[in-house]
Amino acid sequence: MAGTTPKARAVGAALRKAREAKGITVRRLGEELETSHTTVSRWETGQRSPKPEEVAAYLVVVGASAEQRDEIIELARDPDGAHWLSVGMPEQQRQLTTLLEVERTASRLTVVSMTLVPGLLQTGEYARAIMLGADVPANEVDTRVAVRLGRRDAITRAEPAELNAFVWEPVLRQRIGGKTVARNQVRALQTHSELDNVHLRVIPMECDWHPGLDGTFSIAEFADRGPMVHLENRVSGLFLHEPQDVEVYRTAVAKVADNAMSESESSALIAEMINRTE
Secondary structure (H helix, E strand, C coil): CCCHHHHHHHHHHHHHHHHHHHHHHHHHHHHCCCCHHHHHHHHHHHCCCHHHHHHHHHHHCCCCCCCHHHHHHHCCCCCCCCCEEEECCCCCHHHHHHHHHHHHHHEEEEEEECCCCCHHHHHHHHHHHHHHHCCCHHHHHHHHHHHCCCCCCHHHCCCCCEEEEEEEEHHHHEEEEEEEHHHHHHHHHHHHHCCEEEEEECCCCCCCCHHHHCCCCCECCCCCCEEEEEEEEECCEEEEEEHHHHHHHHHHHHHHHCCCCCHHHHHHHHHHHHHHHH
């Protein structure tokens, strides 16, 4: 069964993490399961969806805990559904793990952000201010900030993903974290926009209606499989991968782009904002 869905990737990432934690090779695992190592590899990359009983056997071989087995086996049920909606913890945590894997393997990422600086472009201080404001438990903040900053590897690695970021102008004028944190965040945006693979465009306040006003969303595209869309809010997250759903958001991006400033205009605006605060 072909498994190019977000949930199939989540299962694959969880399996790979469990195997690597025990130091077992893909080839050895295949021998233990009496299946080919290429099948195991496809499970781990989400290209093929293992059955729950295959997941159970895999996890026995790698010595996963009972709690870990229950969680991953549950995740492996109905991995090829039309969409994946998560509500509350730990389901949202599973989606975050999948989002990290998506960004790690994507060739192109498109983000339309109407409320905050996109996560891939956030500074540590800005991310921390958001988390503290959102009442994230104090003992979790450092770890979550580190994870947020780690996402940036998607656009700075040796073979980085292309990032097309559309950010609403008011986002740049917010004072999240205070004046200094906000100013440093805008400076960081200027620095990131100078990367060849990062294309930052500002959506001006004075523009007509466009689909971005419906809310923030992102599209991930891959060299070897179909694209997917991700949406989230404070209590839930949603992955879409069906072609007709993805096309709706691709059309939305085109309409947002029609209303956005050019890259050079956006760069000039950001430079002007920085100069005014110095």
